[in-house]
Amino acid sequence: MNLRQLLNQVYQHSGIDHKRDIKRLTPHMPTLAAGLHPNGDDTAALPHPYGHTLLAIEGFIEEFVEHDPWFAGWCGVMVNISDIAAMGGRPSAIVNAIWDKGGSKAELLMQGMCDAANTYGVSLVGGHTNLRANSTQLAVAILGHAHHLLSSFSARPGQVLVAAIDLRGEYRAPFLNWNAATSAPPARLRGDIALLPEIAELKLATAAKDISQAGLLGTAVMLLECSGVGAEIDLNAIPRPNAAPWADWLCSFPSFGYLLTTDRAQLPALLEKFQARDIAAAEIGRIIREPILNVRDGEAYESFWNLSTSSLTGLGPSPTQLPTTPLEKRPCPL
The missing domain is CATH 3.30.1330.10 (PurM-like, N-terminal domain)
Known part of the structure; x- marks a missing residue:
C-alpha cells in the first residue's frame, strides 16, 4: 500500500466520521459569553x-x-x-x-x-x-x-509537533483500542497523567490534544482546525508498536496518547519529560501557516486534509478567516 492509498483508507475511518458529525450541530451552538474559552477543545x-x-x-x-x-x-x-x-x-x-x-x-x-x-x-x-x-x-x-491551560487553539506556525504515546500495551480486540492501562501499576498511571499539568505549568508546550477515536491524523486535523493552521507530518517519526501496521495504528485509540506543539527551544525538555517515564515521544512534524495537513513517507509526500476547503468539526476559524496564499500539494479526496 502506497502513501496515497494509506491516507485514503484512514480518511474513511469511522472515528473521523463521528467527528465530522459534529459539524451538523455546530451552527446551532449558542454564542458564548465574553471571556469564555471557545468550543472545540x-x-x-x-x-x-x-x-x-x-x-x-x-x-x-x-x-x-x-x-x-x-x-x-x-x-x-x-x-x-x-x-x-x-x-x-x-x-x-x-x-x-x-x-x-x-x-x-x-x-x-x-x-x-x-x-x-x-x-x-x-x-x-x-x-x-x-x-x-x-x-x-x-x-x-x-x-x-x-492552573495553566494547554489548548487546541494555541498552535502557532513554526512550532514543532510532538506525539507522546505509551506503547507498553496491546490491542483489546475486536476494536482498535491500544490498551496500555488496565494491567499497568496504578502509581505509574497516576504519574504519567500528572506529566501533562506539569508540562503546562512549566510552559514546555502551548497546544495539546488527546488522541481520540479519530486516530492520530484525525486528531491532528481537529487541533489544526481550532488554531487555524496546518502541519507537515513525517509518518516514520510517529511512535508505533512494531506489530501494528500503519493502517491500524493511524486509526487507533491509545489509552495514553497526546499531540502537543512547542517551540524548538523547549523541545528537548518536553521530550525528556516523557522519556524519563518510558513513554515514547518524538518530534513528528512542524506547524505551518497554510491550513492543510501534509504527510511524508520517505520520498512520498501527500496531503491528508485541506481545511481551507473542508472543515472537520466546524469549530475552527471560518474559511474566510484562513490564509488565501496557495496551499501546498493536492487536497485530500472529497
Missing part, C-alpha cells in the same frame, strides 16, 4: 481566580458498550481523565449516566468505572441510572482544574 474551560475549572463529558458507542461493558466503564473514566490532562489539568470528580435492560451489563459498567477511578485516584461522586431501557448506553462526565 478537549474540555470546556471556565475562568477561575486560580486558573480554569474544566468540564467534559464522553458518550460511548453502543457496540463497544454492549461487547465489552467492563472495559467501556474503565474507558469512561480513563478518557475523561485524559481530556482533563490534555488541557493541562488535574481531575477532581466524575459522574455517570448508565442505561441498561435488566442491569447485568450495568453492573459490569459500574465495576469498570470503579476500578479505573480507584486506579487513577479520582472520586466517582454520583450519576443517573435507568435499568429499564431498551439498550445499554453509557455517558461519563468529569470536573477538573488547570
